[in-house]
Amino acid sequence: MYNNSLSTSSWSQANYGISNLALTRPEPKCPPCFNCMLPAFTCGQFGSCDPYDGQCKCPAGWSGIDCLTPQCGSLADGDQRTPREEGQKCDCKDGWGGINCNVCKTDQACQGFPIFGLPDSGQDDTDPQNMTCYKGGETVFQNHQMCDVTNPAILKQVGDNRPVQVTFSCDETVRTCSFQFWVDEIESFYCGLDECTSETAPDYDFNTISYKCEKLQCKCVPGRFICGQDGSVDIGEFLTQEIKGPASFTCTTGGSKSGSGSGGDADADCKFSEAAMNQLIDEIFGDPYITLNCNGGECLHYSQVPGYSRPTKPDSTRWVALSAGSACLFVLIVALFLWYVGRSGSGGEFVARFKKGSNGIRLPESEEDESAKLMAEHVPASMHFDDLSYVLNSKVILSGISGAVKPGQLMAIMGASGAGKSTLLDILARKSKRGAVGGEILVNGRVVTDEQFRAVTGYVDQEDTLMSTLTVYETVLYSALLRLPREMSEEAKKFRTLETMHELGILGIKDMRIGQSGHRSISGGEKRRVSIACELVTSPSILFLDEPTSGLDAFNAYNVVESLVSLAKNYNRTVIFTIHQPRSNIVALFDQLLVLALGRVVYSGEFGRCGDYFARIGKPCPPGFNIADYLIDLTVQSGIDSRSPSPTLELSSPPEEGTNIADGERTGLLSEDGTELRTRNRPASVSSNSSTTRAYDSIKRKTSQLFEAVSGSSSSSSSTQIQLATKLKYLVDEYKRSDIANEIQEDKENVRSSAMASTENANGNGNGQLPDVAVETTLLRGRKRASWGTQFRILSGRAFKNLYRDPALLMAHYLSAVLLALICGVFYHNVTNDIAGFQNRLGFFFFTLALFGFSCLSSLGLFANERILFMRERSNGYYSSFTYFSSKILFDILPLRLVPPLMFGGIVYGLAGLVPNVATFWKFILALVLFNLTTASVVLWLSIAFESVSVASLVGTLIMLYNLLFAGLLINRETVTPVLQFLHTVSFFHAAFEALAVNELRYLSLKEHKYGVELDVPAATILSTFGLKAQSFWWPDIALLGIFFGVFTVASFLTLHFFVKEKR
Incomplete structure (x- = not known):
């Protein structure tokens, strides 16, 4: 018992003894295990939670206890996928x-x-x-x-x-x-x-x-x-x-x-x-x-795979129709705008405001003041020219030409056909000549530049170059608006126009169109006076006219010359003109006379001293005979070499004044020595019995003269000096030794000295007796003509009038666009989305480009018909080449090249059943319009570069054929040698064709049913087979069309500006 107790006590002491471990602080609690069933834990991606183990079931592609870690590999790996490493x-x-x-x-x-x-069979299936x-x-x-x-x-x-x-x-x-x-x-x-x-x-x-x-x-x-x-x-x-x-x-x-x-x-x-x-x-x-x-x-x-059901085409007809209607509305608005810009009054309201008086028509006071100011503020200009010569291709055309004319005087340049009258007038007017010009020309005793000279001169050409669709009033008014000082009001310019027309007797036909040959129009004489009015309206200080009475009857010829006399006398102008065979009453109006024969001066001086001069040198004009006819006969007969047989034509009586006799026949009025006129009467019997003989002799004489002229010209082609006949040489030498020639030389030197003294005394202010044309023009009048904006407005109005008053070409383009659109709509109606529809689309695009490409060749005549008019108006200072070209582009090219594609595309697009999408529709119109403008610019350049319409037409046709060949339908780009593939790139037909095809077919899917199998092929695949690139609409196709248009437009202007110039 005791032992037992002891042992028990010993156990208790041992059991409850304090351990060293008990003396230390216990470790913290371990973190709880993840359990999605607990509120503290959730599954990422809202994955499901397994109630049995508290673990997350992650969606595909996710892993980790909380489903927040992405998986790698592939979805096909299933449970074998690996999670993504941290930071990777x-x-x-x-x-x-x-x-x-x-x-x-x-x-x-x-x-x-x-x-x-598919259910899992549990077997290892393939x-x-x-x-x-x-x-x-x-x-x-x-x-x-x-x-x-x-x-x-x-x-x-x-x-x-x-x-x-x-x-x-x-x-x-x-x-x-x-x-x-x-x-x-x-x-x-x-x-x-x-x-x-x-x-x-x-x-x-x-x-x-x-x-x-x-x-x-x-x-x-x-x-x-x-x-x-x-x-x-x-x-x-x-x-x-x-x-x-x-x-x-x-x-x-x-x-x-x-x-x-x-x-x-x-x-x-x-x-x-x-x-x-x-x-x-x-x-x-x-x-x-x-x-x-x-x-x-x-x-x-x-x-x-879900079955594919191709949706039906959406019904976008309403939107496409609305777009087409918008295009038509745009055309209408543009037409109204052009009509508004191009309209102008006939001047009737100004005629009504004229007041009748004893002196005829006069202006209301305000406009009369401006007109009087125009007439007063001018620079009186005298001209002296000495020893002028002109050589062309080593052949002397003119030599030793001298003369003088003062403000308020008329100088007439006379001579037989081929004497050099027009050539001399061109040289005096500073016209551009192909040959070499020599000599000296003084204006008020000074040498002036061509620009200064043209500022105070006007020139009327021998041939009338007027726009046939304009009225007489509009023709003269445009000259006034373009050339009179910009400070002058437009109303005063209109009154000045009517005043000039009244002076020339054409006010009664002001509303009549100029017209052209083969159509009813004003007479040739009236056209002549209109041409003169275009120059007179500016009241130039010096006016040059080449044969102003050509084509006029005697009465109207006298009126024209009389109006020139009035301009010279009343407004102190200087007038120089050539004339062929004037009547005696016209001759009596001359102040200065210059007679030419084979490019030599026979007489140059005062007309009143002409008769006495020729009498002194033994060549008197018979009493009662028109001295102008006599001088022409004298120079023609003197120019015939004495070795050639003399004509023996006799007349029973002197010709009546104003009788027109050809040069070759007129020479028969002279005797064999060229000093007397044959006036002997021949028996009537001889005259009647020898008509056949006279006709034979006349033909023989003309044939002989023609042969000698041809042989003479060929024999002297290598010589720089014309071999004058003895009689003509006598006349030329006599004039050089005459007092009249010496007086002209002395007068020129005196004027030069006076001009120098006047400049020194007035310090260049132009206040001396002989004002400096350059200084006076700049300080007194300014001579600032219409601005570029005004020029463009006036030329645009004129161009549009010319277009709509001669609407044949315009209506032909519009009607053909509508008609062919309807025809294409019939043949290509609702193209299908299969291979046949693909072919039809390409064929339709190719035909459309060919239609508009070749129709652009009609523009070849637009400039060709106005080439001479442009050169002369530009030479006379009407406008700059830029404003003319701009108005030509806007009001001639655009109405013919912008409107037809809009009309054609608006009609045919819906009929053909092309992609019913508004954006696609407008891209179709854009490509078509750009192509048409590009082609028109090429044709315009050809019409400017080639003076001959036939040559330009041939070259244009070859260019169109080249472009058609490389458009992309006839030759596959991929089959062409790489070195030559650039030929497709530089073809504007190819750019337009590819743009149209890509725009229509890029997103289209073609369905074809063959041999019981339905094939679904993207149209883009077939496009690439044709060598067309599906991504090329904007670049390079549309961009290239724009570049081509710009390049050829600029080239057209440069050609017009630098190469289309008047050369005489």
Whole structure:
């Protein structure tokens, strides 16, 4: 008992003894094991919790005890997938993508993927075959998408170029979806969506896929971006309490990819929207919702791919018709605008305001003051020219020409045909000549520049170059508006126009059109007076006229010369003109006379001293005979070499004044020595019996003279000096030795000295007796003609009048555009979406380009008809070449090249059944209009560069054929040697053809049923087979058309400005 107690006591001491371990602090509690059944633990991605073991069951692509670790490898690996290492990124297997490698990219990646819904047989079956990566966007069973956030504000806020991404997955079997938000491939928050439905809305050009989920719950991953990372913003509470749903995820694809197999990635523009989240995005980033660019994929057996049902063409006829109507309205507005710009009054309101008085018509006081100022503020100009010569191709045309004319005088230059009258007048007027000009020309005793000279001169050409569609009033008015000082009011210019027309007696025909040969118009004499009026209206100080009485009857010829005398006497002008055979009453009006014979001076001086001079040298004019006729006969007969047989034609009586006798026949009025007129009467019997003999002699004489003229010219072609006949040499030498010639030389030197003294005394201010033309023109009158803007407005109005008053070409273009559009609409009506439709489309585009290309050749005559008019008006200082060219482009080219494509395209587009899309329609119109403008610019350059319309037409046809050959339909670009492929690039037909084809066919899918099989081929594939590039609409095609148009337009202007000049 005792022992037992002892032993018990000993045990107790041993058992309750204080251990050394008991003296230390116990260790803290071990962390509890993860158990998703406990409130402290949750499954990420809203994964399910197993109630038996408290572990999370993670969705596909996720691992870890809390389902927050992405998996790598591929979705096909199933349970064998490895989790992503901390701080690393997944390296997906070939054919797979996404942050957690859930998105298939190729069909090959899906090989061996288990067929969804197929029961497991428990046997080791072979891998499933014919699996495909379906990328249509629609969820069939389980779809996974990888998206890039595209909100600029969110991307900017994240910064550091860190990618902001979203993963979106849906399970159709349980109607749930999941949403994860990533920054730099680190998850920030995730959402779970329940009660989801999806809807696919196929459209003709794109598909829209919508997911709508009634319930939504989101949760932050603690310590991540916008979830409290480093003490930053934490939206965890907001996500938990505010985000409840409903939510939507909508994607729009560029085209259905159903059954696309291993086609390229199907990018889609998507948006994720939920009311509370949208408000958060709006308040923080200023965007209405999260915008995404997504790429998805789902592995399916080919039999499980949703069936593709091609949507019917949307009925966009209303919109296309509205666009076509807008185009027609635009054309109408432009036409009204052009009419408004081109309109002008006939001047009737100004005629009504004229007042009748004893002196005829006069202006109202205000306009009369301005007109009087115009007439008064001019520079009186005298001209002295000495020893003028002109050599062309080593042949002397003029030699030793001298003369003088003063303000208030008329100088007439006379001579037989070919004497050099017009050549001398061109030299005096400073016209550009092809040959070499020598000698000296003084204006008021000074040498002036060509620009200064042209500022005070006017020139009326021998041939009338008037625009046939304008009225007489408009023709003269345009000259006044363009050339009179800009300080002068437009009303005063109109009155000045009417005043000039009244002086020339053409006021009564002011509203008549000029007309042209073959059509009813004003007479030739009236045209002549209109040409003179165009120069007289500017009241020039010196006026040159080449044969002003040509084509006029005796009465009107006298009126014209009398008006020139009035201008010279009353307004102190200097008038120099050539005249062929004036009547005696016209001759009596001359102040100065210059007689030429074979380019030599026979007489130059005062007309009143002419008769006495020729009498002194033994060549008196018979009494009662017109001295002008006598001088012409004298010079012609003297120019015939004495070795040639003399004509023996006799007249029974002197000719009546004003009788027109040809040069060759007029010479018969002279005796054999050329000093007397034959006036002997011949017996009537001889006259009647010898008519046949006289006719034979006349023909023989003319033939002999023609032979001698030809042989003489050829024999002297190598000589620089004309061999004068003895009699003509006598007349030339006598004049050189005469007092009259010496007085002209002395007067020239005196005027030169006076001019120098006047300049020194007046210090160049032009106040001396002989004002300096250059100084006076600048200081007194200014001579500032119409500005560029005014020139453009006037020329535009004239060009438009010319176009609509001769509407044959304009109406032909418009009617042909409408008619051919209807014909094309019949033959190409509602083209089908198959191979035949593809061919019809290309044929339609090719025909359309050929139509507008060759119709542009009609523009060759637009400038050719005005070439001479342009050169002369530009030479006379009407306008600059730039303003003429600009108005020509705007009011001649554009109405013919802009409106027809609009009319044609607006009609044919709907009839042919082309892509019924408004944007595509306007791109079609753009390509067509640009092509037409480009072709027109090429044709315009040809019409300017080639003076001959026939040559320009031939070259233009060859250019069109070259462009047709390399348009892209007749020769495949890919089959051409690389060295020569540039021929396609420089073909504007190819640029337009490719642009039209690409615009129409790029997104079209062709269906062809052959041998019981339905083939679905993208039209872009066939385009590439034809050598046409599907991405080439804007660049290079449209860009090249614009470049071609600009280059040829600039080339046309440069050619016009530098090469189309008057050369006489």
